[in-house]
Amino acid sequence: MQPVSLLLNIFWILLGGAWMAAGWMIAAVVMAITIIGLPWARAAFNIAVYTLLPFGSRAVRRDEVTGQSDIGTGPLGVIGNLIWLLLAGWWLALGHIVTAVILAVTIIGIPFAWAHVKLAGIALWPIGKVIVPA
Template sequence: MPAVSILLNILWILVGGAWMALGWVIAAVIMAITIIGLPWARAAFNIAVYTLLPFGQKAVSRELVTGQHDTGTGPLGLIGNLIWLVLAGWWLALGHLVTAVVLAVTIVGIPFAWAHLKLAGIALWPIGKVIVPA
């Protein structure tokens, strides 16, 4: 990871990344407790790590990476994302949105606010995404 990404990730953790990553972990634990939510728990844990250290990585469709259509990128992924949206996605996206608005008040916080807005989109529709180096 380049030095700039390391510095941005350290600043990110201090200005909201840690508490939003905690939100993702809480969502993952709740999903795992329900047993039937295990597929969502796995995705939430992966995105929690991405939320903690977003600079130097990006989220893309798994179909673009593998070149193959799979369960998460097909009709079952659509249903899974709709269930996720109702159960946990909306409040995680709201947390990212509120944090982005607070950070956007300062000029220095604008890049971090933009990262939170991208994470809000992922929070709404995470199934079928994979985290890759940027």
């Protein structure tokens, strides 16, 4: 990890990243407990790590990385994302937006607010995403 990314990630954790990563972990654990929610739990665990340390990485569609479509990027992925949106996506996105608004009040918080807005989009539609180095 680059020194700038490390510094930004430390500030990020202090300015709301830790509590949102905890939200993602709670969603992942709840989904894993249900057994049926295991595919969503896997995606939520991956994005929880990304939410904890977002600087120096980015989320992209899995088919852009591998060059081929799979179950998470096809029609079943759309259905999975719709179910996720109804069960957990909307409240995680809401948490990111509320945190972004609070951070945007200060000038130093604007870059972190923008990162929360991007994570809110991922919170709505996480299936089929993969985290790659920036």
